[in-house]
Amino acid sequence: xxxxxxxxxxxxxxxxxxxxxxxxxxxxxxxxxxxxxxxxxxxxxxxxxxxxxxxxxxxxxxxxxxxxxxxxxxxxxxxxxxxxxxxxxxxxxxxxxxxxxxxxxxxxxxxxxxxxxxxxxxxxxxxxxxxxxxxxxxxxxxxxxxxxxxxxxxxxxxxxxxxxxxxxxxxxxxxxxxxxxxxxxxxxxxxxxxxxxxxxxxxxxxxxxxxxxxxxxxxxxxxxxx
Amino acid sequence: xxxxxxxxxxxxxxxxxxxxxxxxxxxxxxxxxxxxxxxxxxxxxxxxxxxxxxxxxxxxxxxxxxxxxxxxxxxxxxxxxxxxxxxxxxxxxxxxxxxxxxxxxxxxxxxxxxxxxxxxxxxxxxxxxxxxxxxxxxxxxxxxxxxxxxxxxxxxxxxxxxxxxxxxxxxxxxxxxxxxxxxxxxxxxxxxxxxxxxxxxxxxxxxxxxxxxxxxxxxxxxxxxxxxxxxxxxxx
Numbered sequence: 001x002x003x004x005x006x007x008x009x010x011x012x013x014x015x016x017x018x019x020x021x022x023x024x025x026x027x028x029x030x031x032x033x034x035x036x037x038x039x040x041x042x043x044x045x046x047x048x049x050x051x052x053x054x055x056x057x058x059x060x061x062x063x064x065x066x067x068x069x070x071x072x073x074x075x076x077x078x079x080x081x082x083x084x085x086x087x088x089x090x091x092x093x094x095x096x097x098x099x100x101x102x103x104x105x106x107x108x109x110x111x112x113x114x115x116x117x118x119x120x121x122x123x124x125x126x127x128x129x130x131x132x133x134x135x136x137x138x139x140x141x142x143x144x145x146x147x148x149x150x151x152x153x154x155x156x157x158x159x160x161x162x163x164x165x166x167x168x169x170x171x172x173x174x175x176x177x178x179x180x181x182x183x184x185x186x187x188x189x190x191x192x193x194x195x196x197x198x199x200x201x202x203x204x205x206x207x208x209x210x211x212x213x214x215x216x217x218x219x220x221x222x223x224x225x226x
Numbered sequence: 227x228x229x230x231x232x233x234x235x236x237x238x239x240x241x242x243x244x245x246x247x248x249x250x251x252x253x254x255x256x257x258x259x260x261x262x263x264x265x266x267x268x269x270x271x272x273x274x275x276x277x278x279x280x281x282x283x284x285x286x287x288x289x290x291x292x293x294x295x296x297x298x299x300x301x302x303x304x305x306x307x308x309x310x311x312x313x314x315x316x317x318x319x320x321x322x323x324x325x326x327x328x329x330x331x332x333x334x335x336x337x338x339x340x341x342x343x344x345x346x347x348x349x350x351x352x353x354x355x356x357x358x359x360x361x362x363x364x365x366x367x368x369x370x371x372x373x374x375x376x377x378x379x380x381x382x383x384x385x386x387x388x389x390x391x392x393x394x395x396x397x398x399x400x401x402x403x404x405x406x407x408x409x410x411x412x413x414x415x416x417x418x419x420x421x422x423x424x425x426x427x428x429x430x431x432x433x434x435x436x437x438x439x440x441x442x443x444x445x446x447x448x449x450x451x452x453x454x455x456x457x458x459x460x461x462x
Contacts, residue, residue, distance in 0.1 A: 003326040007333030014334050018341025033302070036283050037309035038338040041331050043279040044313030048320075050268045055320065070261040077265025078272075085273020093281075117273070119234060125270055127238040128263040131245035131448050137441030138249060144434070154427045161431030162438075169439045179379040186383065187432050190390045194397025195429030197355050198422075202405050204351035211340040211347075222336045223329055 008217055015215030054078065077124070084117040161187055228458030239456040242448055284310060359398055365391045397425040 014034065021027035057071035150156050167173040168184020213219040230236065244259035284306050291303035312331040319328045368387040375384035404411075404422030411419040453459045 003329065007329035010330060010333035011337035011340070014337035015341040018338055019344050022345050029302075033305060034338055035342070036306065037312070038335055039279055040284050040306065040309040041313040041316065041335055043275040043283075044310075045316055045331075045335070046275055047272060048316050050272050051317070051320065053264070053268055067257070070257050073258055074261040074265035074268075077262045078269040079265075081266050081269025082272055085269065086276045089277065120266065121270060123234040123238045124241060124262065124266050127242045127448070127451070128245055128259060129267070130444050131242045132263070134441055134445035134448050135245065135248060137438060137445050140434070140438055140441065154423060157424055157427040158431035158434070161428040162435035165432045165435030166439055169435075177379070179383050182379075182383040183386070186386050186390070187428065188436070190386075190393050191397055191425055191428045192432040194394045195401050195422075195425040197359060197394075197398050198401030198405060198425075199429075200351050200355050201402065204347040204355070207343050207347040208352070211344040214336060214340040215344070222332060 004223055007223060008220065011222075012215055012217050015211070019215065050078070081117070081120060084115070084120065161192075230456050230458065235455055239452055242452060246448075359395070361391050361394070363392050363395065364388075396421065401425050 017027075018031060018034065021031040054075065057074050059065075060071045061068050061075070148155070148159065150159050164180070164187055165184050167176065168181045168187075173180035173184065210219065214222075230239075241259050241262070244255045245263075247253055248256040287303035287306050288310075291301045291306070294301045295304065312334060315327045316331050317328070319325045365388065368384070368390065372381070372384040372388050375381045400418050400422035402422070403415075404419040404426070409415060453461055
């Protein structure tokens with residue numbers, strides 16, 4: 001009962017309420033409160049995710065498993081950012097301490113520049129994230145080069161659209177032919193939009209039907225086994 | 227060459243090169259940067275959630291509620307404590323034998339987001355996309371622009387714009403037909419579905435080209451940083 005029926009009942013009641021409240025303006029306050037609850041719980045779920053990453057890496061370190069040294073690096077980075085971004089502001093707001101080391105942390109009113117927290121963000125997080133995404137350019141291009149063969153109308157359309165969009169996005173495109181960027185934009189805004197719109201309509205219908213299945217209690221996979 | 231004297235530029239440059247070293251092969255320097263990235267990113271997002279979600283949505287209202295309660299007034303804000311308790315129940319997942327209490331907050335989350343998704347997708351995607359697709363087959367402004375266009379290139383692009391509305395309608399209907407009509411795609415039905423596939427292929431190609439260019443832009447930005455900000459060579 002507590003393991004399956006109660007959570008299912010919560011899902012059904014909350015789900016239907018979120019749908020029905022839309023048609024009854026008076027219920028807005030409750031709906032907005034429930035949304036706030038969901039936001040808080042989602043944030044705590046993210047904390048759970050980070051806690052899980054920390055647990056796994058701490059276990060790896062304590063058992064001196066293969067590559068445990070990297071886990072030390074991971075934990076050091078995580079602790080550093082949590083101390084600067086959460087602990088220092090917390091101490092500052094609770095105890096009112098405004099020394100240089102608490103000011104090094106993040107401002108609760110938002111991420112302010114000039115703190116150690118933003119410095120680590122700018123000098124570590126941003127360059128590494130940018131480079132990781134940039135690497136994908138090489139892998140996408142090399143994967144396409146190795147596996148893509150133009151042997152049918154479908155494949156030809158895909159390749160021609162890709163080439164026109166790529167060339168149209170760089171200055172050399174308009175040097176080759178003055179209408180290249182215009183043609184690239186047209187492909188993005190017309191045939192691409194037509195297919196994207198159909199995909200969006202399909203995805204919306206899929207999401208609505210899945211949502212209905214959940215709030216009607218038909219879809220229960222999220223409850224897991226037992 | 228005018229090497230940067232800023233230690234933070236050096237940190238960013240070394241980490242950029244460490245990630246780039248993966249282009250050669252997986253190596254300890256890359257792994258070091260990879261693990262550091264995961265650690266810093268986890269800590270960063272945790273801090274952001276704390277400052278942007280927990281403080282304004284939980285700690286501040288509950289603090290206000292407790293103050294009001296001290297004056298003998300029960301306020302709506304104190305209901306947020308229920309969210310805190312439910313959120314903490316999620317952590318029971320860390321103990322596999324006693325993980326079932328996490329299903330209660332999970333049920334609430336799944337229910338709330340499903341309910342929101344039904345109305346959100348219906349309003350934001352389904353109806354909006356259908357409404358935007360209800361357009362006249364002939365775009366009069368495109369026709370007059372075609373008449374006014376001069377030069378081969380402009381004339382060609384203006385002609386494409388004249389065809390935009392019919393192509394948009396044909397593309398949408400044929401792609402939807404390909405997706406939703408479960409009858410066998412043979413004869414006329416097969417031809418319509420085939421046109422839908424062509425539009426999908428153009429869309430996939432355009433998305434591919436767009437993604438590649440976005441990634442190339444990022445790569446150029448990292449190279450500009452390395453050559454410009456770090457080495458002081460303004461060649462990009």
